[in-house]
Amino acid sequence: QADIAMxxxxxxxxxxxxxxxxxxxxxxxxxxxxxxxxxxxLASEQFSLVFQPKVFMEKENILGLEALIRWNHPxxxxxxxxxxxxxxxxxxxxSRIDEWVIDQALLQQKAWRDQGLRIVPIxxxxxxRHLVSxxxxxxxxxxxxxxxxxxxxxxxxxxxxxxxxxxxRCIEVMAELKELDIRISxxxxxxxxxxxxxxxxxxxxxxxxxxxxxEECDRHIxxxxxxxxxxxxxxxxxxxxxxxxxxxxxxxxxxKSLGCEIFQGYYFHNPMISADIAKLLIADHVIG
Ligand code: C2E
Ligand code: MG
Ligand code: MG
Ligand code: MG
Numbered sequence: 001q002a003d004i005a006m007x008x009x010x011x012x013x014x015x016x017x018x019x020x021x022x023x024x025x026x027x028x029x030x031x032x033x034x035x036x037x038x039x040x041x042l043a044s045e046q047f048s049l050v051f052q053p054k055v056f057m058e059k060e061n062i063l064g065l066e067a068l069i070r071w072n073h074p075x076x077x078x079x080x081x082x083x084x085x086x087x088x089x090x091x092x093x094x095s096r097i098d099e100w101v102i103d104q105a106l107l108q109q110k111a112w113r114d115q116g117l118r119i120v121p122i123x124x125x126x127x128x129r130h131l132v133s134x135x136x137x138x139x140x141x142x143x144x145x146x147x148x149x150x151x152x153x154x155x156x157x158x159x160x161x162x163x164x165x166x167x168x169r170c171i172e173v174m175a176e177l178k179e180l181d182i183r184i185s186x187x188x189x190x191x192x193x194x195x196x197x198x199x200x201x202x203x204x205x206x207x208x209x210x211x212x213x214x215e216e217c218d219r220h221i222x223x224x225x226x227x228x229x230x231x232x233x234x235x236x237x238x239x240x241x242x243x244x245x246x247x248x249x250x251x252x253x254x255x256k257s258l259g260c261e262i263f264q265g266y267y268f269h270n271p272m273i274s275a276d277i278a279k280l281l282i283a284d285h286v287i288g
Contacts, residue, residue, distance in 0.1 A: 123155035128162030151181035160192025211245025
């Protein structure tokens with residue numbers, strides 16, 4: 001043990017081991033500050049949700065929504081999720097954020113239902129840490145009951161990496177989610193370094209083709225081939241396929257020709273505040 005400590009101390013170019021360096025204290029201060037900021041944000045309604053439609057072939061046919069979090073910071077302005085979700089994932093803060101998102105998404109469903117709007121499922125993004133925690137399923141089922149919302153109106157999006165960390169626990173939690181009728185979607189599919197075996201072991205419903213393959217699928221044959229392969233894989237496993245980040249007509253046309261029918265992306269709709277979604281849900285024609 002002592003040898004290891006000395007090795008690291010030497011590695012760092014120091015004669016004696018320092019247990020609390022200025023840079024460490026910097027990290028701690030930063031973390032502490034971050035935790036306080038997140039707590040403040042939760043307490044004073046700095047977070048909000050926007051919703052991006054998933055469409056069936058055409059812009060008008062809205063099949064579902066994805067809830068995406070926004071942080072409107074009082075001094076720093078709008079902070080994108082990529083700038084705080086990864087840091088929140090390092091601690092339990094992510095569970096509090098994810099629970100807030102679930103609560104708000106279901107509350108929104110209730111509000112739209114009370115307004116007499118057509119209701120479509122809302123997908124929420126969950127971090128792996130929260131997925132495998134004991135509190136997730138009880139939290140969701142309690143909220144579904146409180147708001148009187150069917151589980152089939154909630155979808156969970158998780159990334160591949162999450163599925164590999166603790167597959168046994170994922171199987172357990174997902175079985176419980178299925179019992180509540182909640183659909184499960186694999187986000188950013190194709191970007192994780194994973195074996196595909198989890199696809200047959202987990203009760204998944206949807207694969208979302210990552211935007212990085214969609215981006216150049218109309219220009220590079222390799223990207224088109226990857227999209228095609230993912231679409232075939234999904235079909236043979238009886239999973240629904242969704243293309244994400246579709247920005248142009250040529251991308252959508254290419255994906256359609258490869259057999260994809262459900263799309264999400266700026267070409268169809270941007271993520272929108274709930275009032276704008278409500279207008280769309282009134283206006284669009286009901287399908288299926
Ligand atoms: P994601 O779940 O893969 O979400 C898709 C992201 O792509 C969103 O970015 C969305 O605004 C963006 N997007 C949609 N259409 C297009 C398009 O046509 N082109 C391009 N370039 N981008 C498009 P956003 O909202 O910044 O979220 C980024 C990531 O942050 C999400 O990726 C998700 O991993 C995470 N995230 C967002 N909201 C939440 C949340 O409530 N909880 C958790 N745990 N993570 C979240
Ligand atoms: Mg997502
Ligand atoms: Mg994604
Ligand atoms: Mg992503």
